Amino acid sequence: MQNAISGFSKLSKTQKIDWLLETYFNNDESSRKLVTQYFNSDEKLQKLHDEFIENTITNFYLPLGVAPNFLINETLYTIPMAIEESSVVAAASKAAKYWLERGGFKAEVISMVKIGQVHFTYAGKKEDLLNFFTTVKSQLISDASPITKNMERRGGGILDIELRDKTEELDHYYQLHATFETLDAMGANFINSCLEQFAETLKLEAEKSLEGQLDIIMSILSNYVPDCLVRAEVRCKIEDLKDKDIPNPGAFAEKFKQAVSIAEVEPHRAVTHNKGIMNGIDAVVLATGNDFRAVEAGVHAYASKDGKYTSLTHCSIDNGEFCFWLEIPLALGTVGGLTSLHPLVKFALQMLGKPSAKDLMKIVAVAGLAQNFAALKSLTTTGIQQGHMKMHLMNILNQFEATESEKTQLVEHFKINTVTHSAVVEAISKMRK
Numbered sequence: 001m002q003n004a005i006s007g008f009s010k011l012s013k014t015q016k017i018d019w020l021l022e023t024y025f026n027n028d029e030s031s032r033k034l035v036t037q038y039f040n041s042d043e044k045l046q047k048l049h050d051e052f053i054e055n056t057i058t059n060f061y062l063p064l065g066v067a068p069n070f071l072i073n074e075t076l077y078t079i080p081m082a083i084e085e086s087s088v089v090a091a092a093s094k095a096a097k098y099w100l101e102r103g104g105f106k107a108e109v110i111s112m113v114k115i116g117q118v119h120f121t122y123a124g125k126k127e128d129l130l131n132f133f134t135t136v137k138s139q140l141i142s143d144a145s146p147i148t149k150n151m152e153r154r155g156g157g158i159l160d161i162e163l164r165d166k167t168e169e170l171d172h173y174y175q176l177h178a179t180f181e182t183l184d185a186m187g188a189n190f191i192n193s194c195l196e197q198f199a200e201t202l203k204l205e206a207e208k209s210l211e212g213q214l215d216i217i218m219s220i221l222s223n224y225v226p227d228c229l230v231r232a233e234v235r236c237k238i239e240d241l242k243d244k245d246i247p248n249p250g251a252f253a254e255k256f257k258q259a260v261s262i263a264e265v266e267p268h269r270a271v272t273h274n275k276g277i278m279n280g281i282d283a284v285v286l287a288t289g290n291d292f293r294a295v296e297a298g299v300h301a302y303a304s305k306d307g308k309y310t311s312l313t314h315c316s317i318d319n320g321e322f323c324f325w326l327e328i329p330l331a332l333g334t335v336g337g338l339t340s341l342h343p344l345v346k347f348a349l350q351m352l353g354k355p356s357a358k359d360l361m362k363i364v365a366v367a368g369l370a371q372n373f374a375a376l377k378s379l380t381t382t383g384i385q386q387g388h389m390k391m392h393l394m395n396i397l398n399q400f401e402a403t404e405s406e407k408t409q410l411v412e413h414f415k416i417n418t419v420t421h422s423a424v425v426e427a428i429s430k431m432r433k
């Protein structure tokens with residue numbers, strides 16, 4: 001335990017940096033310079049960022065890009081994307097432009113139900129617990145009313161509470177399985193507060209009137225929200241798929257559909273296929289200040305809902321029409337969390353026309369579908385490397401600290417030559433000889 005420290009959290013930001021420099025960087029002042037050069041010169045803004053999390057030492061930048069030309073349900077959007085990977089924003093933009101000329105994207109929210117659970121054990125008779133739950137259910141809801149009254153005023157709140165018997169899976173294990181409408185909030189804190197109140201009421205009332213020991217294990221929302229579902233799709237006549245990269249639309253459509261079918265049946269491919277979808281989804285989720293871990297966990301659980309991990313998108317060709325769609329669960333907020341705190345999140349939400357959570361679900365789903373379309377279009381035509389490496393070129397040049405003049409010459413060179421890491425290394429070495 002050479003580098004263990006007690007009371008680190010109580011140190012000031014400067015003291016934390018001092019400790020890191022002394023412990024890991026041999027008091028190297030260039031490391032301090034690196035960390036401090038990312039501070040914002042606006043002290044108030046810096047403090048805001050410092051206070052988002054704990055033990056903050058500096059800021060960690062991600063680029064914020066935008067993808068214009070997204071026509072969604074007849075409204076045109078420019079979509080904000082925060083992401084570190086090159087070619088994602090370009091791919092989204094290209095897919096948006098392509099579908100803009102073919103009627104755009106259609107998206108609909110199918111349902112908005114969120115879930116939370118109180119997990120508990122009960123050692124008595126099942127029937128006694130069932131009767132007890134029936135009598136206590138209305139009190140569970142009424143005791144939570146101080147928490148729910150504002151949400152109810154807006155039209156949301158608790159939808160239902162069920163008692164679920166899980167004793168087949170684990171001895172004495174039961175749940176209160178509760179459903180919620182949280183409107184424009186992602187709802188985690190609201191749901192958790194309700195659940196902890198349910199647990200308190202359950203325990204207190206059980207002590208008064210239930211035979212047998214009831215113990216609360218934990219109360220927490222579920223990030224698996226299969227009933228908070230959105231669908232996005234594109235469709236057009238096969239012949240309308242034609243463009244400069246697609247000389248033979250019929251063959252393209254068949255090959256594209258085959259690529260989706262492979263992801264539907266083959267988990268190794270499905271994971272990469274869905275990663276491509278998440279390129280778009282995570283970038284918008286991050287840019288709009290939402291919880292990407294919650295979204296990731298829920299989406300991948302949904303991809304395995306039938307017992308086998310599969311594609312989140314699907315494709316059909318019927319009566320000469322190509323249709324490509326995505327259906328995913330998304331618990332998003334346009335109020336709460338960071339949404340009204342992070343200045344760039346506010347900027348991103350304003351750019352999207354201050355969407356409701358429902359609108360944001362549609363936008364995010366479309367970004368995922370567009371991303372998957374762009375990736376599959378490349379994969380089934382030119383291959384992924386051509387476009388991806390064209391975008392990645394600047395990162396390789398920066399790795400070699402290319403000067404502006406070297407960059408200009410090499411970008412020209414690679415307009416007609418294929419970009420690979422070794423080809424760039426070779427070209428740069430040649431130039432520097």
Ligand SMILES: CC(C)(COP(=O)([O-])OP(=O)([O-])OC[C@H]1O[C@@H](n2cnc3c(N)ncnc32)[C@H](O)[C@@H]1OP(=O)([O-])[O-])[C@@H](O)C(=O)NCCC(=O)NCCSC(=O)C[C@@](C)(O)CC(=O)[O-]
Pocket residue numbers: 085086087088089090091092093094095097272273274275276277279371374375376378379384386387388390391
């Ligand atoms: C990369 C492109 C877009 C090039 O495509 P291109 O045809 O060479 O691009 P272009 O120069 O002809 O430009 C056409 C349009 O593309 C967009 N575009 C083009 N360049 C830029 C740029 N610099 N900045 C912003 N937007 C750009 C932009 O919309 C532009 O229109 P314009 O703005 O000129 O009117 C294309 O090859 C493509 O879509 N490739 C797919 C890339 C991709 O999917 N990347 C994700 C990373 S790979 C991965 O993680 C996922 C994967 C692939 O494994 C998933 C899977 O396996 O399914």
Ligand SMILES: NC(=O)C1=CN([C@@H]2O[C@H](COP(=O)(O)OP(=O)(O)OC[C@H]3O[C@@H](n4cnc5c(N)ncnc54)[C@H](O)[C@@H]3O)[C@@H](O)[C@H]2O)C=CC1
Pocket residue numbers: 150151154182183184185186187188189190191192221223291294333335336337338
């Ligand atoms: N497992 C998970 O996913 C967990 C996530 N979290 C975090 O919780 C945060 C999200 O929690 P929230 O409860 O959404 O945020 P929050 O705690 O900021 O609450 C949002 C509040 O906004 C109010 N509100 C105002 N206008 C509203 C409208 N039109 N619709 C709905 N509510 C409105 C409501 O009182 C609502 O409770 C995220 O930061 C997330 O990372 C926290 C615990 C666990």
